[in-house]
Amino acid sequence: NAGVMQNPRHLVRRRGQEARLRCSPMKGHSHVYWYRQLPEEGLKFMVYLQKENIIDESGMPKERFSAEFPKEGPSILRIQQVVRGDSAAYFCASSRGQVTDTQYFGPGTRLTVL
C-alpha cells in the first residue's frame, strides 16, 4: 500500500509563473489536507478537501492560491503568478476520515521562486 505521493519533489519557478503541486492520497483515503512550511517557521494549515469538495480553506491566501480534489486523479494545489514569498515546503496529508483520524504525510514539494 503506497503512502501519500507528492510531485514534483522540487519545483523551481520564476516570479509570475504558475506552480502546480500534486498530491495522491493513500489508497482508501478520501480526505486531503495541504500545509505550508515557510523558511524558519512551523507548519501552517492551508486547506482541507474531500473528493470534489473544499471543506475548509480558511488557511489559504485569498489571492493566487487555489486547490481542488477531483473525483478522479490527484489533489492539486495551484499557485498563480508566484512571488518570492511563496518559496516554501508544501506538504499534503491524507486520512480515511475526519480530524480524529490519523493523517499520513507525503514527502513534500519544495518550491523555490527565483
Added chain:
Amino acid sequence: ILNVEQSPQSLHVQEGDSTNFTCSFPSSNFYALHWYRWETAKSPEALFVMTLNGDEKKKGRISATLNTKEGYSYLYIKGSQPEDSATYLCAFYGPLNNNDMRFGAGTRLTVKP
C-alpha cells in the same frame, strides 16, 4: 487567536535517559490532539491521535497522556536512543478552528550516544 505551545523548545539528553515534553493548548472547545515525529529532511510521521480526557497511548518506548480540562498533553520517551532524535510536534483541533489543525512549534530532541 488560539495558541498551541510546546516546551521545551529543544532538549539534549544522553542515550538511555527518559524524557518528557509538554504541549499546551486552549482547554475550551477541545476536539482532538495529534502528536507527530518529524525527522530532518523527512515528512511528519503520526504518533498518536488523542481525543478523550485522561487518554493514555503507548507505542513502544513512547507514550502520551492528555488532560483536556487543563489543556495539556505530555509525551514521554523511555530509555531514549539516538534514533529518537527528531522534532516532536503536537497539533490541536477545536471546533473554533473549524477543520484546521494548529501546530505547535515543536520540541527538538537530540539524543547523544
